[in-house]
Amino acid sequence: MDTRPIGVFDSGVGGLTVVKQIMKVMPHENIVYFGDTARVPYGTKSKEAVTKYSKQNVRFLLSKEVKAIIVACNTASSNSLDALRETFDVPIFGVVVPGVEEALRSTKNKKIGVIGTPGTVRSGAYERMICEQDSEMQVFTKACPLFVPLAEEGWTDNEVSRQAAKRYLEELVATGIDSLVLGCTHYPLLKRCIGQTVGEAIKLVDPAKATARRVMAFLKEHDLLNESEGVGEKQFYLSDSTDTFRFVCQKALKHPYEPEIIDIEMY
C-alpha cells in the first residue's frame, strides 16, 4: 500500500477527461495534475519541443513525490514516452498502448481509424503499435488540428464543428473502418458531433478508460494502491491561468477545483 499521489500531465486542460476516468476506477488515489497551459498546444509542435516540455513536466511532478506518472496527452505519449522512460526512474504510462488494445477489442473487420493532432499522426505510433499486435490490421489516420480549438471555444456541436468534422472525417468513413480511436484528450468533448458525422456503425474508442484500468492493474500488481478510506485528495497545477480550466473542469469532473499557477521553465 502506497499513499503517494499519481501524477498526470497534459499539454493543457484536455487531460481532465483522463483524471475523470482515474477517479472512477480508483477513487481513493491522491492525484496531482499538471496542465502546461503556458505552452499549449503540443499537437502542432515538433517532437523535440514536445519532448523537452514533457521532461520539465515530469520533473515538476516528481517534486510532488508521485509514485507513477500518466502522460494524458496523446502527442506527448506518441512522441516522447521512450525518452521519458530512459530519463526518469518512475513508472510512466502513456495513453497510446491502452487505446490500441481497446481498438483491437472493438474492431470486427480489422479496419481501424485514428484521429489526432498533427504531432500524434506524424509520429505513426498508433499504426505501428496496432500492426505489431496484429499484422492483418488496416489503420487509417487523419490529423484534425481544428478540433482542439473548437473544443476550447466550447463549439462542441454547432454548424462550425459539424462542417469541420465532415471535412476531416468524410474520407475516413469511406475507407470502411468500423472503429475510430479518439487519439487526443480533447476529442471526447466533441464525441456527439463526431459520432453523428461518422454514423452509428462506427464505434468510438476513448483511450482514457483503458488507461485508467491499465494503471490500476499495475499498481495492484506492485502493491502500490492507496487503500486509505475516503476520497483521495486532488491538486491541480497549470503553467498559465486560463478560463478554459474552469469550463472543462466543471464539464469533466463536476467540481470547481481551484488550480495553482507555477513557472514550469524552472523545472
Added chain:
Amino acid sequence: MDTRPIGVFDSGVGGLTVVKQIMKVMPHENIVYFGDTARVPYGTKSKEAVTKYSKQNVRFLLSKEVKAIIVACNTASSNSLDALRETFDVPIFGVVVPGVEEALRSTKNKKIGVIGTPGTVRSGAYERMICEQDSEMQVFTKACPLFVPLAEEGWTDNEVSRQAAKRYLEELVATGIDSLVLGCTHYPLLKRCIGQTVGEAIKLVDPAKATARRVMAFLKEHDLLNESEGVGEKQFYLSDSTDTFRFVCQKALKHPYEPEIIDIEMY
C-alpha cells in the same frame, strides 16, 4: 544613416504579413524576424505569460544588434508594450497605435469594429486608444479565437471559415460599424472570407501598413534609415520548426526563406 537591422517579433508566423509591409516601404532595410512558434498562440494566454515571453523575444533580438523593434503581434502589443518600453533601451513599436490611426481615418460614422484574439480584446487597448483620440467614437469588439487556427490550417475561405466568420461577425455587423480593424496578424490571410461576410459597406483596416509607415517616419526623423544600395538582408528565426512557416512565407513574401531554430528560453 544606420545599417543595423530592424527587429520584428511575433507569436508565430502571422507577423510575416508585417514584414511584407516593411519590405514594401523600406526595401533597403535589413530585417531580423523572430517567431515564437514553440509557444504560439499568445492570444489565449494571460498578460503575465505574454509579457514574459515578449521580454525574452526582445532580449533575443537585441543580441542581433537591432536598431528598433516592431512588436508585430497584436496580443503582445496590447498587453506588454509598456512593460517592454520600461525594461529596454531601444525604440519599440506596436501595431495598435498605427491601427487606431488608420481606423480613425477610415470611419465616417464614428462606429468602429475591432476583431482580435481573446488577449487583445480583454486588454481593451484598441477601445482605450480610439476613445482617447476622439471621445465621440463608438467601438465594438469581438474575440475570434478560431481565426488563427483556421488560417494556420490553410482553411482561409471554405465552408468552415465562412460559418465561423458568420457566427463571430453577425452581431458586429448589426451594430452599424463602417470600419473593421483586423486586430491580429493572421487575419489578413482570411481577408476575403471576412470581407464577404461583413459586406462591401464595411472597410477592412489592416494595421500592418500603417505600422510600416510609422516606423519609416521615425527612422527618417532620427537619421536611422539604411540608405545602402540594393535589397536588405532578411534573417528568420523560430523557436520551433513548423510547416506553417513555409506556407505563410511563400504566401506573404513570395520567397522560400529558410528559418533557423533557436532556444528562446535561453534569453
